[in-house]
Amino acid sequence: MATKLKPAILIVSDTASQNPASDKTIDALTSILAAEGKWAPPAVRIVPDNVPQIQQCIRDWADGADWHNLILLSGGTGFAVKDNTPEAVSPLIHRFAPGLVHGMIAASLNVTPFAMMARPVAGVRDKSLIMTLPGSPKGAMENLDAVVKLLPHACLQAAGANSRGMHAGGVKKLETDAADRPQSNDPGAGPNRRHRSSPYPMLSVEEALHRVSENTPEPTVVEAPVNSSLVGSVIAEDVYATEAVPAYRASIVDGYAIIAPASGGTTTKGVFPVASITHANVSGNLEPLKPGTIARITTGAPLPPNANAVVMVEDTALASSTPDGQEEATVEILADDIEPGENVREPGSDVALGSKILSRGDAISSVGGEIGVLAATGTKAIKVFQKPRIGVLSTGDELVEHDDPRSLTGGQIRDSNRPSLLSCLSSWGFPTVDLGIARDTPASELEHALRDSLRGVGRASASVDVIITTGGVSMGELDLLKPTIERSLGGTIHFGRVSMKPGKPTTFATVPFKAAGGSSASSQQERQSKLIFSLPGNPASALVTLNLFVLPSLHKLAGLGESSQSLAAKPWLPPQLGLPRVAVVLTHHFPLDPKRTEYHRAVVTASRSDGRMYATSTGVDGVGQRSSKVGTLAKANALVVLRAGRGVAIRGRLSRH
Numbered sequence: 084m085a086t087k088l089k090p091a092i093l094i095v096s097d098t099a100s101q102n103p104a105s106d107k108t109i110d111a112l113t114s115i116l117a118a119e120g121k122w123a124p125p126a127v128r129i130v131p132d133n134v135p136q137i138q139q140c141i142r143d144w145a146d147g148a149d150w151h152n153l154i155l156l157s158g159g160t161g162f163a164v165k166d167n168t169p170e171a172v173s174p175l176i177h178r179f180a181p182g183l184v185h186g187m188i189a190a191s192l193n194v195t196p197f198a199m200m201a202r203p204v205a206g207v208r209d210k211s212l213i214m215t216l217p218g219s220p221k222g223a224m225e226n227l228d229a230v231v232k233l234l235p236h237a238c239l240q241a242a243g244a245n246s247r248g249m250h251a252g253g254v255k256k257l258e259t260d261a262a263d264r265p266q267s268n269d270p271g272a273g274p275n276r277r278h279r280s281s282p283y284p285m286l287s288v289e290e291a292l293h294r295v296s297e298n299t300p301e302p303t304v305v306e307a308p309v310n311s312s313l314v315g316s317v318i319a320e321d322v323y324a325t326e327a328v329p330a331y332r333a334s335i336v337d338g339y340a341i342i343a344p345a346s347g348g349t350t351t352k353g354v355f356p357v358a359s360i361t362h363a364n365v366s367g368n369l370e371p372l373k374p375g376t377i378a379r380i381t382t383g384a385p386l387p388p389n390a391n392a393v394v395m396v397e398d399t400a401l402a403s404s405t406p407d408g409q410e411e412a413t414v415e416i417l418a419d420d421i422e423p424g425e426n427v428r429e430p431g432s433d434v435a436l437g438s439k440i441l442s443r444g445d446a447i448s449s450v451g452g453e454i455g456v457l458a459a460t461g462t463k464a465i466k467v468f469q470k471p472r473i474g475v476l477s478t479g480d481e482l483v484e485h486d487d488p489r490s491l492t493g494g495q496i497r498d499s500n501r502p503s504l505l506s507c508l509s510s511w512g513f514p515t516v517d518l519g520i521a522r523d524t525p526a527s528e529l530e531h532a533l534r535d536s537l538r539g540v541g542r543a544s545a546s547v548d549v550i551i552t553t554g555g556v557s558m559g560e561l562d563l564l565k566p567t568i569e570r571s572l573g574g575t576i577h578f579g580r581v582s583m584k585p586g587k588p589t590t591f592a593t594v595p596f597k598a599a600g601g602s603s604a605s606s607q608q609e610r611q612s613k614l615i616f617s618l619p620g621n622p623a624s625a626l627v628t629l630n631l632f633v634l635p636s637l638h639k640l641a642g643l644g645e646s647s648q649s650l651a652a653k654p655w656l657p658p659q660l661g662l663p664r665v666a667v668v669l670t671h672h673f674p675l676d677p678k679r680t681e682y683h684r685a686v687v688t689a690s691r692s693d694g695r696m697y698a699t700s701t702g703v704d705g706v707g708q709r710s711s712k713v714g715t716l717a718k719a720n721a722l723v724v725l726r727a728g729r730g731v732a733i734r735g736r737l738s739r740h
């Protein structure tokens with residue numbers, strides 16, 4: 084017999100949650116399902132009319148290890164003030180099923196006109212079908228009866244083939260409590276239900292950064308071959324030398340290997356026969372050096388056995404040549420004070436076999452030293468933190484590719500955010516994916532672009548860990564990012580407004596992600612939660628917030644926070660996550676914003692005379708720092724942090740931000 088489908092019943096009722104015995108609906112619904120013969124006995128819970136509790140239950144059954152095909156909710160769908168089941172369910176639905184709603188209402192209308200007072204919701208969250216039913220046992224049974232024949236087929240279609248396997252491991256929860264979260268506009272709602280002020284609390288930059296850090300997953304570890312693509316990676320596991328450097332006793336100079344007498348012994352001066360020649364690339368065994376002879380040797384070549392020092396060629400003179408005149412026969416050593424060990428690198432004296440060469444948390448820099456020591460010790464592969472892959476998506480109907488040869492018409496503008504953000508991210512050493520432009524209409528274009536890049540289809544040939552979008556995060560009716568993340572992707576917005584200038588509507592969210600395809604190594608390494616930074620469309624705002632909020636998160640994902648070095652013990656080290664901070668002297672007055680912390684674009688240079696850092700604005704006149712002016716970042720190399728206040732920040736003051 085085929086495996087039975089898994090149903091779950093959630094009773095939403097203040098009364099029943101206090102006195103479960105008073106509930107009659109569970110039995111009524113269970114009997115309808117049992118009569119169909121296709122359903123396993125249902126999981127059952129009872130919660131009061133409380134949005135977070137309802138949502139938690141749905142998440143447990145739709146997202147977690149305790150996964151179910153069908154989630155039936157009964158109660159809380161009427162017009163009473165406390166009836167909020169539809170409001171709890173709607174934001175969790177990924178795809179609505181209005182046909183089921185029609186079917187249920189039509190059936191109820193045959194029985195009573197009060198069916199018009201029901202507000203049912205039905206739809207699919209990920210692979211689970213969710214439906215709300217009336218609270219009364221009779222109403223619930225009528226509604227379920229109306230659609231029950233269709234449900235097995237609907238559930239199987241929603242679940243797809245491998246749904247159970249995919250859900251077996253559950254999902255790591257990184258979401259904030261639903262009760263703490265506001266709700267974005269429902270794009271389908273008319274003008275009278277549109278927010279006229281943002282429902283998202285205004286966070287300080289510090290609080291917003293804290294939420295970014297809290298919700299950025301821990302870095303994942305991968306093994307990577309030692310080559311130049313390691314630059315910018317952070318080491319995940321201490322590395323020990325598997326080979327000594329040098330592996331043999333090597334000469335430091337070009338000259339002659341000699342047997343130097345012990346300190347205080349006889350002079351090294353004299354004329355000696357040249358017994359052999361040793362080049363750096365010798366492969367075979369060397370003849371031991373006989374006392375009274377010397378051997379010509381090049382820098383880096385192994386010393387013959389018995390030799391213990393090398394005299395530089397500059398401290399010698401040719402005494403005689405071989406009869407054919409082709410080689411040296413005897414050489415005179417002019418120096419008389421060569422000590423044993425002089426000009427010799429002992430085996431392992433550069434790097435001892437088994438010694439620690441790099442530590443967890445060390446960054447592999449472009450300077451070349453880390454790659455050098457790995458290569459020198461024959462290290463073939465190391466454990467590093469996987470660099471996050473970042474997709475960049477522009478949004479807006481008005482956008483035109485920056486290199487489109489046609490002239491702009493009407494309200495068109497060039498997409499400058501994507502090229503500028505992509506180049507900034509690449510310069511930080513992160514792999515990027517250009518996700519193109521998502522139009523505002525139809526709204527599904529944005530949803531599809533985001534879903535595709537999370538899954539790694541379409542423009543993103545592999546799934547991305549972080550999506551950066553620009554535009555569409557403020558108060559306009561076509562500002563669709565927040566509703567799409569919350570309502571269509573089931574994501575959690577951790578903040579949607581920050582008290583800063585520019586960048587006020589900066590939005591940060593996480594979306595749960597389950598790697599498809601089961602147990603392959605690569606899918607196990609997929610991060611379980613994906614990050615979405617939805618930056619404001621204004622070009623200066625987008626770049627400033629990229630530097631301020633995205634960079635620290637990428638640094639954490641890339642493992643830069645994993646250093647074993649204590650900053651307290653080494654105060655001269657710069658803070659490792661995000662932009663470094665230095666105190667600067669202002670070369671002129673900087674206007675202050677009365678409410679918001681401003682990130683003023685500036686050029687900072689070190690003075691040759693007093694060694695201090697001086698900041699000059701890229702523009703302070705009326706429109707100087709307007710957030711639409713990407714040119715304010717054109718020569719800038721710093722953001723001067725100006726706390727909100729009255730008047731101006733005074734010229735000549737040292738600002739410690």
Ligand SMILES: Nc1nc2c(c(=O)[nH]1)N[C@H]1C(S)=C(S)[C@@H](COP(=O)(O)OP(=O)(O)OC[C@H]3O[C@@H](n4cnc5c(N)ncnc54)[C@H](O)[C@@H]3O)O[C@H]1N2
Pocket residue numbers: 477478479481482496497498499500501553554555556557558559562585586587588618619620621622624710711
């Ligand atoms: N009623 C309110 N209006 C606005 C508020 C507010 O609080 N209440 N905030 C303002 C602030 S501050 C900002 S910043 C912007 C943010 O706008 P959005 O993120 O919604 O972005 P859009 O509306 O899509 O576009 C704004 C602006 O940026 C241009 N843009 C968009 N994408 C690009 C791109 N890829 N390359 C170049 N330029 C781009 C777009 O054409 C608009 O001119 O909202 C204020 N409004």
Ligand code: MOO
Pocket residue numbers: 583584585586587588619621624710711
């Ligand atoms: O906060 Mo918006 O980025 O000023 O223009």
Ligand SMILES: [Mg+2]
Pocket residue numbers: 554555556557558559562
């Ligand atoms: Mg807008």
